[in-house]
Amino acid sequence: MPKIEAGSVREHRAQRLARLIDAAEELLEEGGVEALTAGAVAARAGIARNSIYRYFNSIDDLLELVVTREFPAWIDAVEQAIASETTPATQAAAYVRANLEQAARGTHGWRAALSRGSLSPSARERVRNLHISLHEALARVVRELGQPQPELTVAVVQAVVDACIRRVDQGDDLTTVSNFAVEATRRLLADDDLPHHP
Template sequence: MPRISERTVAEHRARQLRNLLDAARALVAEEGIEALSLAALARRVGLSRPSLYEYFRSKDDLVAAIVEEELPRWASLVEAALAGPPDLVGKVEAYVRSQLEVMTDGRHAAAVALVEHALAEPARERIRDGHAQLLRPLARAFAEAGVPEPELRAELVQGIVDAAANLAQRRPGQAEAIIAATLDQAVHGLTLPGRLAAS
């Protein structure tokens, strides 16, 4: 039996899993998504491939585990951001800003990149289920304000956020301008300042 550094086997496995996920995130951050494989992770942490298979059955399983670990923290940040503003416009602005801050900071960069990676359907389904947590606070704010089709509207706002995050990663020097334009687009659409939208 391998030597364990915790009081119980369960604690040892939990610590080992956290170390593996941290190492996988670091690998993606340093070398890109294509560098992530079970073999590369095994080399990085000094485990044999069979030992790694005790934690992840495939690369897809590893990717889903990285994203799943990140999503609850991410969702709590979004929830906290929307708890502040009393009005719907403020809540939409808080959602957009908090999402973009998370999606463009280094801590979450690996998870954000991996969400876009081509995965088999079971892993994509696991990620979709977790990702729905992020939309709930915004959909709830829309519903409470009487906005029709709140879940659809939340998905559309998220689409704008996803596009903005991709732009911000490609144009790091323009991050603040991209955030400002995204906020304006999400809240005001194409209404020009000082004019009413065409009816």
């Protein structure tokens, strides 16, 4: 049995996969998608080239892992923000703020650009499904608010969030953008319990 570098085989695999994704990110940042080859990733990660395909099936799959790396933590943060509030109105505001905070904290702009330009159609579909799972949190809140057209309301609130995320990605001030997004959401939901900002 090969020597493992962690307390269990599972931890060993998780650590190696993280090293491969780290290596892929570094190569992408330095040289773009053209720099992402099996040999370059293996060399950067310090893992034998013939071993890397135990962790993913192709370079396309590795690219998808890079793009989706922050999703679990992002979804967790949004769910926790919603759970910390007690009314649907304040939960809607929490959803908006948490998404923008995650965009500001991570590398969303870079990953989003990579997703648009470099993923295979099937990988883009999987990324889209991850976004849908995030939007479900908003849909639950909107249903509790009793909006007459909940699906349309979710789509418009999410459009506000997406537009504001793009502004944060471009370097706009998080607090300013976040306050604007919450106010726009409050007006859309016509709920005076959502916090006001000047």
